[in-house]
Amino acid sequence: MRDLQDDDARSGAGYNFAYLDEQTKRMIRRALLKAVAIPGYQVPFASREMPMPYGWGTGGVQVTAACLTPDDTLKVIDQGADDTTNAVSIRRFFARMAGVATTERTTEATVIQTRHRVPETPLRDGQILVYQVPIPEPLRFLEPRETETRRMHALEEYGLMHVKLYEDIARHGHIATSYAYPVKVEGRYVMDPSPIPKFDNPKLETAALQLFGAGREQRIYAIPPHTRVVSLDFEDHPFEATKADAACALCGATDSYLDEVVTDDTGGRMFVCSDTDYCATRREASETGDSA
Amino acid sequence: MTGHPDIGIPADTAVPAPAPLLSVRGLGRRYGTRIGCTDVGFDLWPGEVMGIVGESGSGKSTLLNCLAGHLVPDAGEVIFDTRDRGPVDVLRLSEPERRMLGRTDWAFVHQNPRDGLRMGVSAGGNVGERLMAVGARHYGRIRETASDWLGRVEIAADRIDDRPRAFSGGMQQRLQIARNLVTGPRLVFMDEPTGGLDVSVQARLLDLLRGLVREMGLSALVVTHDLAVVRLLADRLMVMKDGRVVEAGLTDQVLDDPQHGYTQLLVSSVLQV
Amino acid sequence: MIELRDVSKTFTLHNQGGAVLRVMSGATLSVAPGECVALTGASGSGKSTLMRMIYGNYRAASGQILVDGVDVASAEPREVLALRRATLGYVSQFLRVVPRVPTREVVAEPCLATGLDRAAAFARAEELLARLNVPEPLWQLSPTTFSGGEQQRVNIARGFARTCPALLLDEPTASLDPVNRAVVLDLIDEAKASGAAIIGIFHDAEARARVADREVDVTAFAPARAA
Numbered sequence: 001m002r003d004l005q006d007d008d009a010r011s012g013a014g015y016n017f018a019y020l021d022e023q024t025k026r027m028i029r030r031a032l033l034k035a036v037a038i039p040g041y042q043v044p045f046a047s048r049e050m051p052m053p054y055g056w057g058t059g060g061v062q063v064t065a066a067c068l069t070p071d072d073t074l075k076v077i078d079q080g081a082d083d084t085t086n087a088v089s090i091r092r093f094f095a096r097m098a099g100v101a102t103t104e105r106t107t108e109a110t111v112i113q114t115r116h117r118v119p120e121t122p123l124r125d126g127q128i129l130v131y132q133v134p135i136p137e138p139l140r141f142l143e144p145r146e147t148e149t150r151r152m153h154a155l156e157e158y159g160l161m162h163v164k165l166y167e168d169i170a171r172h173g174h175i176a177t178s179y180a181y182p183v184k185v186e187g188r189y190v191m192d193p194s195p196i197p198k199f200d201n202p203k204l205e206t207a208a209l210q211l212f213g214a215g216r217e218q219r220i221y222a223i224p225p226h227t228r229v230v231s232l233d234f235e236d237h238p239f240e241a242t243k244a245d246a247a248c249a250l251c252g253a254t255d256s257y258l259d260e261v262v263t264d265d266t267g268g269r270m271f272v273c274s275d276t277d278y279c280a281t282r283r284e285a286s287e288t289g290d291s292a
Numbered sequence: 293m294t295g296h297p298d299i300g301i302p303a304d305t306a307v308p309a310p311a312p313l314l315s316v317r318g319l320g321r322r323y324g325t326r327i328g329c330t331d332v333g334f335d336l337w338p339g340e341v342m343g344i345v346g347e348s349g350s351g352k353s354t355l356l357n358c359l360a361g362h363l364v365p366d367a368g369e370v371i372f373d374t375r376d377r378g379p380v381d382v383l384r385l386s387e388p389e390r391r392m393l394g395r396t397d398w399a400f401v402h403q404n405p406r407d408g409l410r411m412g413v414s415a416g417g418n419v420g421e422r423l424m425a426v427g428a429r430h431y432g433r434i435r436e437t438a439s440d441w442l443g444r445v446e447i448a449a450d451r452i453d454d455r456p457r458a459f460s461g462g463m464q465q466r467l468q469i470a471r472n473l474v475t476g477p478r479l480v481f482m483d484e485p486t487g488g489l490d491v492s493v494q495a496r497l498l499d500l501l502r503g504l505v506r507e508m509g510l511s512a513l514v515v516t517h518d519l520a521v522v523r524l525l526a527d528r529l530m531v532m533k534d535g536r537v538v539e540a541g542l543t544d545q546v547l548d549d550p551q552h553g554y555t556q557l558l559v560s561s562v563l564q565v
Numbered sequence: 566m567i568e569l570r571d572v573s574k575t576f577t578l579h580n581q582g583g584a585v586l587r588v589m590s591g592a593t594l595s596v597a598p599g600e601c602v603a604l605t606g607a608s609g610s611g612k613s614t615l616m617r618m619i620y621g622n623y624r625a626a627s628g629q630i631l632v633d634g635v636d637v638a639s640a641e642p643r644e645v646l647a648l649r650r651a652t653l654g655y656v657s658q659f660l661r662v663v664p665r666v667p668t669r670e671v672v673a674e675p676c677l678a679t680g681l682d683r684a685a686a687f688a689r690a691e692e693l694l695a696r697l698n699v700p701e702p703l704w705q706l707s708p709t710t711f712s713g714g715e716q717q718r719v720n721i722a723r724g725f726a727r728t729c730p731a732l733l734l735d736e737p738t739a740s741l742d743p744v745n746r747a748v749v750l751d752l753i754d755e756a757k758a759s760g761a762a763i764i765g766i767f768h769d770a771e772a773r774a775r776v777a778d779r780e781v782d783v784t785a786f787a788p789a790r791a792a
Contacts, residue, residue, distance in 0.1 A: 142410060142412070151387075159395075159421055159422070159423075159424040160424075162424040162429070163410070163417050163421050163424060166417050166420055166431065166434065167414060167417050170414055170416055170417065170452075171414075233429075234429055234430060235431075236431050237431050337643050340646070492664075495664040495665045496665055498663050499663045499665055499666050502663065506678065523661070524663050527642070527646050528642045528646075542621055542646070544622050545622055545623065545624055548617070548622050548623065549622065549623040551577070552579070554579075556578070556579050557579075557580050560580070
């Protein structure tokens with residue numbers, strides 16, 4: 001069985017490069033070009049059935065498939081980790097279907113597909129970051145009608161977005177939205193950055209190309225390199241990129257987004273970097289934390 | 293929020309020729325071959341409240357929706373005296389301009405508060421939305437204004453974070469009014485504002501509306517089938533039947549000395565208490 | 566101040582076979598500032614109809630009704646509204662108010678409508694209510710629950726709240742006790758002294774004799790009966 005799989009990976013087993021047929025990839029690329037041309041605008045596209053359930057990154061996978069070339073090196077992360085089920089599955093999927101090189105190193109990757117994190121290591125010119133998006137419409141929370149939200153985007157009527165933040169402050173005393181925090185892209189479109197922690201919002205201004213794919217909702221949008229991305233806020237409640245107030249227990253980093261890990265059943269817990277590659281790279285460079 | 297510093301008249305100019313706030317000419321709307329309303333014309337002056345009465349299907353709601361930009365009329369013009377550009381034909385404005393007008397100088401009070409409120413958003417958020425829609429970005433000040441307005445419509449300050457779902461019908465309607473008036477509009481469209489409310493609640497709402505209209509110098513168009521409501525709220529009255537205006541004039545004159553047969557029938561059909 | 570020229574009035578009853586009732590014709594009348602004219606004539610002779618036409622409440626069929634230079638018979642609604650706000654007052658026999666509104670506010674409302682500030686309007690309202698012996702505890706309450714006499718006094722207070730150059734009084738002293746009747750007559754005298762032109766209907770002959778400068782019998786304006 002295992003041998004058979006490896007054979008498939010080498011041969012492609014009758015599938016086109018990167019699974020999707022060329023016409024589909026062209027359709028997605030056209031949508032991507034339009035998305036890049038209108039930063040933050042949600043471009044409808046004819047999302048295909050993929051060999052995985054919705055919610056597992058069907059949108060991101062299609063975008064990645066449309067971007068990959070045989071020379072690319074692919075990295076896939078899920079909540080910052082390279083070794084979780086979702087990340088491993090998608091990485092193996094493209095290893096077999098496109099035969100591309102894969103890596104866990106942010107610096108070595110040319111295409112990175114991510115679920116809900118932006119790598120800590122600053123991205124560089126030439127890299128592509130592909131986000132998996134569950135609900136692309138930032139206004140959906142308060143306005144259920146698609147016709148109306150489209151009109152609101154078209155006419156730049158974004159008062160409603162602040163109503164959501166107002167409700168947050170009224171209920172919690174501060175803006176409690178901690179992920180999928182809405183941003184305004186290049187002074188025009190309000191965009192949902194996918195459920196990344198708001199800690200990652202400042203990293204949306206980067207030299208890399210960022211592409212967003214929502215498979216079930218059939219939308220693609222993009223942030224071209226060096227685009228201005230502003231997190232919405234109030235004058236008296238300014239945006240803050242918050243994280244747990246601790247250092248990584250493994251690498252000692254104080255500047256990275258931390259996951260809280262329960263270590264035993266007596267309430268023991270520790271904070272570790274959510275970005276496993278960042279943490280590992282720091283430890284290799286022999287920066288040791290408390291537990292190391 | 294009630295002042296309009298930007299419509300002040302320079303001190304050195306003489307009193308300008310007064311202009312109507314809203315001027316409607318030859319307005320018509322058909323549904324296929326059926327007439328919604330036809331050949332409607334009137335002037336509404338600043339500070340005036342005009343009632344529009346008629347039975348169901350008389351075209352009064354069609355007219356109101358055409359005027360407020362919710363329906364596109366087939367014929368006619370609707371000239372509104374804007375603050376910055378003077379009189380413009382609203383029907384020829386671009387959609388963004390018309391919607392902007394709908395958030396600033398105009399307000400629309402729906403019969404059913406559910407149509408005019410966001411039921412999942414707190415009372416404060418409902419009132420604050422129009423402020424945020426026109427660019428307010430200071431939470432503290434938005435909340436202060438919302439709180440002030442809740443007071444003006446007699447909703448207790450400690451209900452500011454409650455959702456309208458938890459409010460009575462009368463409170464929801466008052467909240468809708470606060471939400472609409474917070475940006476200091478000059479023209480308010482009301483579609484059966486007291487419909488569906490208990491009589492005692494109606495009286496309170498009418499009193500509130502009258503006070504606000506007077507204090508803010510509002511002009512209003514009130515569609516209703518309730519003659520008692522127009523008598524107490526409207527300066528002028530327009531009676532519609534089969535899509536046409538059959539009679540118009542001072543409210544008390546139309547009700548006490550109706551000239552048209554239909555109006556006479558309407559007035560004589562009211563049950564006396 | 567108030568001048569009627571050849572005014573006529575008809576009612577057309579569309580729902581009763583289009584019957585046309587001619588109730589008045591050739592009504593001509595002039596009232597100078599500071600003058601009080603009492604309308605007389607039997608019940609149903611058209612006294613109230615004439616008053617209502619002057620106020621713009623009934624539409625005249627023909628003729629001119631000039632109040633302070635504005636022809637009420639042909640004026641636009643907003644002109645009549647402006648006239649009522651600033652110039653023309655009307656004390657009717659019926660109090661028509663929004664339920665729940667406190668008495669003090671009901672009385673102050675005409676002043677507020679002319680743009681007087683709240684404090685001054687309320688002070689004026691309280692002064693009148695006190696003069697007309699409306700007990701102070703009632704000022705906070707809506708007059709809709711008051712007795713007939715109390716309502717009448719609230720109505721009078723409201724009518725006299727602002728000084729109108731032209732004033733229409735429909736039975737202002739009806740259903741009042743002697744003390745309050747005297748107060749109302751004083752108010753009328755004061756209005757006259759301040760230059761108001763007044764037209765009134767007074768069934769109370771004594772009151773009429775005291776305030777009216779002359780009488781006009783409206784039966785003279787009855788249309789000639791078709792033979």
